Amino acid sequence: MVTLRRMLAYRGTGDRTTRILGLVTLALVAVTAWLGLVVSPPDKVQGQLVRLIYVHPAAATACYVGFGLCALASLAYLWPRTRSRSWDRLAAASAEIGVVFCVLTLVTGSIWGRPAWGVWWTWDARLTLTALLLAVFLGYLALRRTGGDPDSRAKRCAVVAVVCALLVPVDHEATTWWQTLHQGNTILRPNPLIHGWQLLTMLISFVTYGFLFAWLLVHRYRVEVLEDRFEDEGYDVAIAERRAEGGVVTAGPSPVLSESLSVSTQKAGQT
């Protein structure tokens, strides 16, 4: 991790496009916060609690998108004609971001549930399935950390991701298929349950989370690229350094990785 941090400090994962994307995301977060906290009125039934609707459903949607994208990228990896490490990296990045948004969904839902239902948690179909979704993708992330041959690991992870993602449509439809305490669809119905500023703010919150998801995904994907390079080239760098100690000069890997590894080696030597 020290090495990776050095690499990021040296070059980072950002560029002009991601900085613009980040600034747009930041502006959208500010607009959503202003609309959600100042402009939109409190609800007749739920009062101020309704403001959580500008955080919770968008987080849940981002979670579904993350896991869905992970499954699609995994299918693309499993299909021999489209097999590429890029799909595996995309699956890894989107699953991790999906897990972050899944935790956010559960936490905001629990905060909403306490005043609305009187409990932090209830064994409702939607809540239970979301918790299961988090658990299966935590298992997926644990599998990704097992090391070994990258291609072998990618295939195992791709199979697991596709199985895990089967839960996503079940979780989404839980409020339709079962009698649940959790409310059903708010917008995706013939007569949406909210109108005016509330509806507009909620729709903008989805756009904001979409941009936030994209910004996180680009950076996380690039970290995956760096980690892969570290795995691929780290061994060569170590050998080149040992040879250099013995006075044998050989062609090494890229200067960026070489320098970062040297820094980490020196630091490890000092400690």
Next chain:
Amino acid sequence: MWRDALVVGAKDLRVEMHSRVTTTQVAPYAILVLLLFGFAFDQNHAILSQAAPGLFWIAVLLCSMLAVQRSFAVEAADGARDGLRLSGLDPAGIFLGKAAAVALQLLILEVVLGLGIAVLFGTSFHDPALLLLSAAAATVGLASAGTLYGMVAAGLRVRETLLPLLVLPVVAPVLLGATQAWMAALGLTTADGWRWMTLLVSFAAIYVTFGVLSFSVLVEEA
């Protein structure tokens, strides 16, 4: 595929009959789990009797972890996994054979555990058809999901700790469906237990299908 499944399943069962790990270690472990539940609930007969289906299926889940780990541990020694890969057997057949062997061992354990809850928790059985059919569907689901994930974790250094983390959340619907079906079959609720059969059969069908389709990728990489 079916012939290969028969070959692999018979091989696993023969290995099991020689080593007798299921009868000498897993079955006593299952009974021990039931006894520990008794201690945990302070031998409260009313609670134990009411919770018997859930406790039974938790014990089965824990045993299924041991059975699946055992099923792939026998392939770890002496390069047996390489032998399996190079044998030319259909990967789908290998999956079905290994899953069938695990399922058969689980069914035997369920008989032992069923006798255990009848004796220890004072459970009585009301609807044998629902009891047996839901147990069969749940067992197929557990064995197929366990075998699929067992192959995913095979060969990894952390397989013992990783396998429960991968499998237990995935098989939670089986725990839910089988427990609810058994609640009805044991006369502990008036709700219709047959509707849970849909969940159990769907789960088993999904994992058998997915295992058959994906095992070639996993066998190649194990």
